[in-house]
Amino acid sequence: MVNMNVNFRHRKMRRPLPGPKSQVRRVALQLLASCQESGGQLREALQHQDFAELAPADRALAYEISGGSLRTRNTLAWMLKPFLQRDPPTRLGQILHLSAYQLVFLDRIPVHAVIHEGTALAREEGGEKGASFVHAVLQNLNKRLGKDRDWLRPGWVSPRALELKGWEFPRDLTVRLAFAYSHPEWLVDRWLKQWGRPQAESWLSAGNQRLHHGVRVNPLRSAKEAVKAQFRERPGSLLDLGEPHFFLWKGRGYPGEFPAFRDGSCSFQDLVQYRVGLLMSPGTGERVLDYCAGLGSKTTHLAELLGNSGRVDAWDIASDRLNLLEASRVRLGLSNITRLPAAPTPAQEQATEDL
Numbered sequence: 001m002v003n004m005n006v007n008f009r010h011r012k013m014r015r016p017l018p019g020p021k022s023q024v025r026r027v028a029l030q031l032l033a034s035c036q037e038s039g040g041q042l043r044e045a046l047q048h049q050d051f052a053e054l055a056p057a058d059r060a061l062a063y064e065i066s067g068g069s070l071r072t073r074n075t076l077a078w079m080l081k082p083f084l085q086r087d088p089p090t091r092l093g094q095i096l097h098l099s100a101y102q103l104v105f106l107d108r109i110p111v112h113a114v115i116h117e118g119t120a121l122a123r124e125e126g127g128e129k130g131a132s133f134v135h136a137v138l139q140n141l142n143k144r145l146g147k148d149r150d151w152l153r154p155g156w157v158s159p160r161a162l163e164l165k166g167w168e169f170p171r172d173l174t175v176r177l178a179f180a181y182s183h184p185e186w187l188v189d190r191w192l193k194q195w196g197r198p199q200a201e202s203w204l205s206a207g208n209q210r211l212h213h214g215v216r217v218n219p220l221r222s223a224k225e226a227v228k229a230q231f232r233e234r235p236g237s238l239l240d241l242g243e244p245h246f247f248l249w250k251g252r253g254y255p256g257e258f259p260a261f262r263d264g265s266c267s268f269q270d271l272v273q274y275r276v277g278l279l280m281s282p283g284t285g286e287r288v289l290d291y292c293a294g295l296g297s298k299t300t301h302l303a304e305l306l307g308n309s310g311r312v313d314a315w316d317i318a319s320d321r322l323n324l325l326e327a328s329r330v331r332l333g334l335s336n337i338t339r340l341p342a343a344p345t346p347a348q349e350q351a352t353e354d355l
Helices: 021-038 056-071 073-083 090-105 111-145 159-164 173-181 185-195 197-207 224-232 271-280 297-305 321-332 346-354
Strands: 213-217 237-239 246-250 266-268 287-290 311-314 337-339
Touching (some): 021 111, 056 090, 090 111, 173 185, 173 197, 185 197, 213 224, 213 271, 271 297, 287 297, 297 311, 297 321, 297 337, 321 337
Parallel strands (some): 287 311, 311 337
Antiparallel strands (some): 213 246, 213 266, 237 246
16 A cells, blocks of 8 residues: 655745744644544634744644644545555544645645655654654655646545546445535435535535634724724735624634734624624623533623623533633623633522523
């Protein structure tokens, strides 16, 4: 399966590779491992100290390759399968996914840099044997992809195009679409049966698009137009839906770098979550219980809607998530949020029954 004598190909680099490359990919590996091994969200993993210490351009790259590897993990697993005689150790498998994502879906990083950095990470995790293994697999993958990769499209790959390149796939439509769009087979099967192939493929494709970031303006810190003006200075597109303190922004990079986010003028939240707060529409001075607070997007929105008056009680079964909520509370300048202990008191249990 693994041929140690394959020569890698080079692609033209459009822009310089950011910063200390090894550290960027080391942090990306930490993010990916944190999500896969603990079942957490990428947003939680981004709180890692090593991520915070990276330069802005390096944070954007670590965010892109870790998030992209998670988003396309099924596709990457299929593409790596021909070069693996057995499942690799967990950490080496994660390194292969990070590197394969860059080879398949990113076109501004030279091939030799991807293979070199992947091999270096593998050496740290698995010694020379691990380094040789990862190097050989990436060489083989790169050779089969070929020099001309215009047939690759962001977010998905065509099974037919890969078959022409030497990959073999089952003829079953569900399996092929699950591979192409990196969605679970059970979901693909359900959509095919309920809605037919055209509609199912439309939804699968939409699921892989780089979405707009929902930007919720904090009226206690800034005005909507002032925050929009900051975002217009960034490469990307802005869409105002007419919501009172909300708009959409689409662009590359790690949104947490934006000054408006760091100074508490805004938060990132999807439109559905934002509208939940509007539907509740709590009145000034009221008390609200958020019984599944999680990372606190809706909790902090409710606190803002209360005008920093009243009280929002936040509880979650995963109490460590409330630590991230606390960081958001401080950043947004909110003083009306109270974190409840992980184990609910009898009064809290009674309140839940009364809801």
